[in-house]
Amino acid sequence: VQLQASGGGSVQTGGSLRLSCAASGLIFSHYVMGWFRQAPGKEREFVAALNRSGVRKNYADSVTGRFTISRDNAKSTVYLQMNSLKPEDTAIYYCAGESTSNFYNRSPGGYSFWGQGTLVTVSS
Numbered sequence: 001v002q003l004q005a006s007g008g009g010s011v012q013t014g015g016s017l018r019l020s021c022a023a024s025g026l027i028f029s030h031y032v033m034g035w036f037r038q039a040p041g042k043e044r045e046f047v048a049a050l051n052r053s054g055v056r057k058n059y060a061d062s063v064t065g066r067f068t069i070s071r072d073n074a075k076s077t078v079y080l081q082m083n084s085l086k087p088e089d090t091a092i093y094y095c096a097g098e099s100t101s102n103f104y105n106r107s108p109g110g111y112s113f114w115g116q117g118t119l120v121t122v123s124s
Contacts, residue, residue, distance in 0.1 A: 001026045002024045003021050003022070003023050003096070003115035004022045004023075005094065005095045006020050006021075008093060008118030008119045008120045009121070010122075011085055011120075011121070011123070012122070012123055013086060013087060013123065014084060014085065015085050016083045017085065018079060018080070018081050018082070019080040019082065019093055020077055021035075021079075021115050022077050023076045023097060024076065026113070028071075028073055028076035029052055029053075029073040030099055031052065031097040031099050031100075031113075032050070032051060032101070032102065033069075033071055033078040033096070033097050034046065034048065034050075034098075034111060035069060035093060035094070036093070037091035037092065038091055038117075039088075039090060042091075045060065046106035046108075047059075047060055047063055047067065047069075048080065049103045049104075049105070049106075050069050050071060052103075054073070056103060057069055058106070060106070062088075063082075066085075067081065067083070068081040068083075078095055080095075082120070085120075085122045086122060087122050087123065087124045088122075089122050090122050092117040092118065092120075093118050093119075094116075094117045096113060096115070097111060097113040098111045098113070099112070
C-alpha cells in the first residue's frame with residue numbers, strides 16, 4: 001500500500017490550498033481515509049476523515065467550516081480543501097487509511113497506512 005500526498009505550500013493568512021493523496025496497492029473504496037497534521041514540537045492531531053463512500057465526514061473542531069474532505073474512489077484519491085487558512089494551520093499534513101467502517105476514529109493509532117506528509121505554511 002502506498003499513499004502519496006501532495007499540494008502543500010506557502011500561503012498567507014486567509015488563503016487556500018488543496019491537498020491530494022493518491023493511493024495504490026489497495027482497494028481504495030474499502031478504506032476509511034483521513035487527514036492528520038503535525039506542527040513542530042506537537043503531537044500528530046486529527047483533522048478530518050470520511051467513510052468509504054465519502055458521504056459521511058468527521059472534522060476536528062478547529063477546522064470545521066473551513067476545511068472540506070472529499071474522495072474520488074474512481075481515482076483512488078482523497079482531497080482536503082483548506083480555506084481561510086490561519087498561521088496555526090501550519091504543519092506537515094499526512095493522509096492515512098484504514099480498512100474499517102469506523103470513520104469516527106480520531107486517533108493516529110487507528111490508521112495502518114500513512115502518506116509521507118506535505119508541508120503547509122501559513123504566514124501572517
